[in-house]
Amino acid sequence: MGSQTIGLLKDELPVEQETLLFSGDVKTGLVLVDIVNGFCTVGAGNLAPRVPDEQISGMVDESVKLARVFCDNKWPIFAFLDSHHPDIPEPPYPPHCIAGTDESKLVPDLQWLENEPNVTLRCKDCIDGFLGSLEKDGSNVFVDWVKTNKIKVVLVVGICTDVCVLDFVCSALSARNRGFLTPLEDVVVYSRGCATFDLPVDVARGIKGALAHPQDLMHHIGLYMAKGRGAKVVSEVFFGTPKEP
Numbered sequence: 001m002g003s004q005t006i007g008l009l010k011d012e013l014p015v016e017q018e019t020l021l022f023s024g025d026v027k028t029g030l031v032l033v034d035i036v037n038g039f040c041t042v043g044a045g046n047l048a049p050r051v052p053d054e055q056i057s058g059m060v061d062e063s064v065k066l067a068r069v070f071c072d073n074k075w076p077i078f079a080f081l082d083s084h085h086p087d088i089p090e091p092p093y094p095p096h097c098i099a100g101t102d103e104s105k106l107v108p109d110l111q112w113l114e115n116e117p118n119v120t121l122r123c124k125d126c127i128d129g130f131l132g133s134l135e136k137d138g139s140n141v142f143v144d145w146v147k148t149n150k151i152k153v154v155l156v157v158g159i160c161t162d163v164c165v166l167d168f169v170c171s172a173l174s175a176r177n178r179g180f181l182t183p184l185e186d187v188v189v190y191s192r193g194c195a196t197f198d199l200p201v202d203v204a205r206g207i208k209g210a211l212a213h214p215q216d217l218m219h220h221i222g223l224y225m226a227k228g229r230g231a232k233v234v235s236e237v238f239f240g241t242p243k244e245p
Contacts, residue, residue: 083123157189169229189227
């Protein structure tokens with residue numbers, strides 16, 4: 001799909017983005033969605049990029065920056081790790097991020113999070129991390145994390161913008177609206193901290209059952225859908241004290 005066509009579609013489906021300023025006044029948690037080798041590291045698996053990908057590497061860089069600030073301030077972080085049992089497929093996707101393999105591990109630039117006390121890691125075996133946080137006893141690890149840390153805002157980054165990120169955001173918003181996530185008020189998606197994969201139409205035609213997935217457009221649509229469900233979408237994240245009016 002040409003850049004001119006994508007530009008026209010974006011004009012028809014605009015996503016107005018805000019700027020997020022952290023002042024320390026509102027309890028905020030950072031949610032990292034599936035920033036694992038199997039989705040982000042070149043050649044790491046069936047759903048990993050085949051060649052270096054600027055959108056994905058940019059997402060990783062932004063996520064690392066945020067994670068370091070949150071850890072320096074001992075603010076809560078919740079990290080989802082896509083992790084599947086080898087005998088349980090997830091159609092329409094091929095086998096990926098099999099539990100216990102390097103594919104299901106955080107990318108090298110984020111592996112240090114495993115040793116940080118303010119970080120909660122959650123392996124999930126489904127697209128939607130909210131559902132993937134359910135325990136057999138009916139409790140939900142993500143819900144407990146929000147309540148225990150008294151989080152009012154969650155800042156979401158990760159991959160894929162229009163798949164796992166979007167599904168999680170939609171479920172979190174629905175749970176908030178139903179009063180299951182008190183005291184959560186806002187779900188914020190950082191656009192430059194998100195990414196999706198690229199499967200051009202000419203390549204998809206040669207893969208049985210594949211759907212074309214132009215990266216730039218689907219990233220935009222993911223943000224558009226998230227905002228339509230009630231999320232805030234931001235293009236910049238700053239830390240500091242608000243300026244006097």
